[in-house]
Amino acid sequence: MQAILGDYNDLKITRFTESGAYLDGGDGMEILMPKRYTSATMHPGDVVRVFVYLDQENRPVATTERPLAKVGEFACLTVAWLNRHDAFLKWGLMKDLFVPFSEQSVKMEKDHAYIIYIYVDEISGRIVGSSKLDRHISKHTESLQPRDEVEVLVYKQTDIGYKAIILGPNCEGLLYRNEVFRPLSYGDRLTAYVKKVRSDGNVDLVLQTAGRQHTEDFAVTLLRALQEKPNHFIALSDNSAPEEIYNLFGVSKKTFKRAVGALYKERLITITDDGITLAN
Numbered sequence: 001m002q003a004i005l006g007d008y009n010d011l012k013i014t015r016f017t018e019s020g021a022y023l024d025g026g027d028g029m030e031i032l033m034p035k036r037y038t039s040a041t042m043h044p045g046d047v048v049r050v051f052v053y054l055d056q057e058n059r060p061v062a063t064t065e066r067p068l069a070k071v072g073e074f075a076c077l078t079v080a081w082l083n084r085h086d087a088f089l090k091w092g093l094m095k096d097l098f099v100p101f102s103e104q105s106v107k108m109e110k111d112h113a114y115i116i117y118i119y120v121d122e123i124s125g126r127i128v129g130s131s132k133l134d135r136h137i138s139k140h141t142e143s144l145q146p147r148d149e150v151e152v153l154v155y156k157q158t159d160i161g162y163k164a165i166i167l168g169p170n171c172e173g174l175l176y177r178n179e180v181f182r183p184l185s186y187g188d189r190l191t192a193y194v195k196k197v198r199s200d201g202n203v204d205l206v207l208q209t210a211g212r213q214h215t216e217d218f219a220v221t222l223l224r225a226l227q228e229k230p231n232h233f234i235a236l237s238d239n240s241a242p243e244e245i246y247n248l249f250g251v252s253k254k255t256f257k258r259a260v261g262a263l264y265k266e267r268l269i270t271i272t273d274d275g276i277t278l279a280n
Contacts, residue, residue: 002029008049008051009025009049010046011062013042013046014030015044020033021042032059034061034063035248048064050063051065051067053067053093053095054126065093067092067093068091072118074115074117074119074167075091075153075245076115078090078110086100086157097116097128105133115153136170138169139201143168147194148194150191152173152189152205153189156186157185173192175192175206181243193206236256237276263276
């Protein structure tokens with residue numbers, strides 16, 4: 001089986017030289033793993049997990065380093081250096097990721113971060129990046145179901161919320177502004193939950209799980225927080241701002257109020273205008 005460029009591969013060591021270890025890349029091809037990545041415990045016949053990319057001469061090379069993203073993935077990467085038109089981004093490997101001028105949605109600047117998609121160019125065979133995201137975002141949402149936990153990358157702010165790339169299926173989702181209780185910025189990577197997959201393929205996202213289980217989970221968190229306070233008191237109430245509640249607990253005001261109601265019903269807390277206190 002031939003090694004996959006721009007991905008992790010489990011390859012067998014065939015021999016060692018002064019340059020490093022040569023690995024069986026399939027179809028009679030050997031791939032060098034430079035000496036800096038070898039160890040005294042490695043022997044011919046051992047299988048090692050490596051990332052395969054191209055060196056400065058565009059030859060396949062193997063490394064035990066882990067890039068920030070691989071081919072077929074999106075990531076927010078910083079520009080390391082520029083030539084006249086092209087950009088080279090830091091992605092965790094010895095050789096920076098090439099982003100040609102033709103694949104830049106805006107002209108890139110040094111030390112600025114951009115969300116890019118990594119792919120293998122069919123003409124040159126090189127691993128390249130593109131910040132022209134629309135052509136790489138998938139329309140396929142069949143694998144998603146309501147309540148699924150997903151990793152997302154925020155890439156655009158609109159009047160109604162924040163567009164995010166759902167990593168994995170690489171499709172687009174939307175976090176509605178009135179359901180977000182924390183500042184979000186371009187390039188933020190965070191956990192979200194699928195709220196709804198619409199018939200037109202659009203996906204609604206939320207930053208918290210919904211329903212009874214989430215309320216019950218947070219009620220336990222809130223009770224423990226009260227128990228750990230020296231005076232068993234937290235200065236949050238119905239009059240507290242949603243942002244204040246989120247900054248302290250990372251939940252919406254709606255979830256907070258439901259949990260408070262559940263704890264009060266069980267007579268585990270008392271409620272005042274100033275906050276909540278652990279019951280005696």
